[in-house]
Amino acid sequence: MQLFPLLRSALLAVALSASPVGAQSDLKLPDLGTSALQVLPLEKEQAIGEVMMMQLRSQSPLIADPVLEEYLSSLGNKLVANANDVRFPFTFFWINNNDINAFAFYGGHVGVHTGLIAQSDTESQLASVLGHEIAHVTQRHLARRLQNARDNSAMTIAGMITGILATIIAPDAGLAILAANSTQASLNQLTHSRKAEQEADRFGMQTLHNAGFDPYAASEFLTKLSDQIRYKNKPPAFLLTHPLPDSRVSDVRLRAQQYDKKYYASSPSFYLAKSRALARYYYKPETAEGYFKNAKERSSDLDKSALDYGLAISLLDQKKLDEAGAIIEKLITKDKYNLFYLDVYTDYLIAIEQTGKAMEILKQQHELRPNNQVITLNYANAAIEAKDYDTAEQLLKVFLLEKPEHVLAKELLTKTYEAQEDKAAYHEAKASLMSHYGAFSKAADEIQRALNHVEDHEDVKRTRLKALLSQYRDMQKEIAKL
Structure with a gap:
């Protein structure tokens, strides 16, 4: 069992009593200590990711669909191959959820809701979201959150990791619970900062272009989300953890203009995967x-x-x-x-x-x-x-x-x-x-x-x-x- 020594060396505790189908489990992690907060070692980051992945498997409707897995892994790894600062292999997986959402967490785990591909008009739009999430990992935004949490007495590191997982599983419910029980500073730690979003937008767009996808698709996707805010009382799940200030859409649109505007065809596999998800x-x-x-x-x-x-x-x-x-x-x-x-x-x-x-x-x-x-x-x-x-x-x-x-x-x-x-x-x-x-x-x-x-x-x-x-x-x- 390859995971065992990694978890043991990282001294991560997970009190899981889940059964393989639909059971609930509790995640318990010790405080990682101030030395770990200075620089979170890659081995420890991967170990945290594996523990969180176990928790996610026991609580969320992950999809065991070899065809969709094959497509998503192929698309995701094409982007990873063209990204900067990649330190470990990435894992991509689907969650059966109609919300437009995707998320990334420690150790290169990237989850994608079926609702995202169902509502993507082109493969480049889907790839733009994956590229953005890959950038959150490669730029170690979650690791930075652990550093920033050192000054946040209202939330322990273990509580913060649990909170991140809660917002991944159900962003609206997770953030609502935290808002009722935490300070605003604690809550802010569980959403990407404006600076982190700008950085992920910049690196994600470069990855998108390098991999042969349309850089303009990023602004198309954000515009689609912005339009949904206008006509719906509840914002898309993606925006609950990825803030969308008024300037962000225009910033992304301006950044895309450094690239030539041309036609990018979606692959036949994209349309087949979308039809299967629908x-x-x-x-x-x-x-x-x-x-x-x-x-x-x-x-x-x-x-x-x-x-x-x-x-x-x-x-x-x-x-x-x-x-x-x-x-x-x-x-x-x-x-x-x-x-x-x-x-x-x-x-x-x-x-x-x-x-x-x-x-x-x-x-x-x-x-x-x-x-x-x-x-x-x-x-x-x-x-x-x-x-x-x-x-x-x-x-x-x-x-x-x-x-x-x-x-x-x-x-x-x-x-x-x-x-x-x-x-x-x-x-x-x-x-x-x-x-x-x-x-x-x-x-x-x-x-x-x-x-x-x-x-x-x-x-x-x-x-x-x-x-x-x-x-x-x-x-x-x-x-x-x-």
Whole structure:
């Protein structure tokens, strides 16, 4: 478990008793001390980020969607590759929330609400927000908050970190709670300062341009948010933690004028990702069906593949299999290597009980692109549906060697062992899944159950499980001491 020594060395305590699905947990961090406030070491920043990520997993509707994950990671890492002062790898993830919002916190974790892509008109608009959030991390704005908090007697460092997480999960509720219980100085620590916003705007726009996106999209996005303030009583969630004074839109617009104004095309993947977010997360399936049918009638584009794709998802999710099948068959024939189409086509084949055909197609794709998460996880899922558990197990174990923290792969492997009635492996896999959410005590309990199902001759397995048990219990002891 790679996270364990990092957390131990950083002396971070997290009292988490979350279960893997929908449980609540409490984050407890010790005061980092004045020396840490002078300069927050990168290792400690990453450790704080991992703890906050555990908390976020247990409290928020993170999306386990390999297709959208693939798109977001590709877009995000393209921006990171063109950013300044990058000190560690970034992690990008989706939250199922219709608000226009994105956020970044310690250790390069960047969360994006599905509502952001649903309401972005172009890929450059979406990229402008990601570039802005990346700049908050690379310029260490959160680390600076810890420094500034040294003079803020109304809020401890641990309380501040918890407060940052609260505003990430629900900005309006989090800030309201803090406003009722803290001084204005404390509250200000949980929103980006005007100086930090200006700096993130400047560095973010440079990153946007370097990565080949439209610098003018940043002002377009802020204008859209500004217009929403005018017509709504409640401001967009993004503005609750990213202040928008009157001068900011004009400042960003003026800054963009240093770049040539030209046309920047959005990638086909952007439109497909947007359609998927609209169909599967933003709208209910029946509403999405109406939306895509109307959009197809209004659209003048010759290629309406993205709209057809969204319509196929909405029909499939309503079990209108014949209509969905006609559309997705047409799309997959047109582009059989497209991961968006392949994912929905697999769902369709499973729905009409043609798992054998799904496995045959995915096996061919897997040979071409081994360990691609969309292909591998769809292949494993189809194998589970076909009761070919040996194939599913092999696929998932190899995949997890490369991506050991992939939650959906862990869930599918747990499901595979349960179906095989391999109780020792099932409880071990379940323990790994629980540790992903910081539930170390429950993970230890699962390892103990796994040990109860180890055969007398399986000495190596017993030794390995006992080492895992000791590791989980040691982490729990660290929590208890702190």
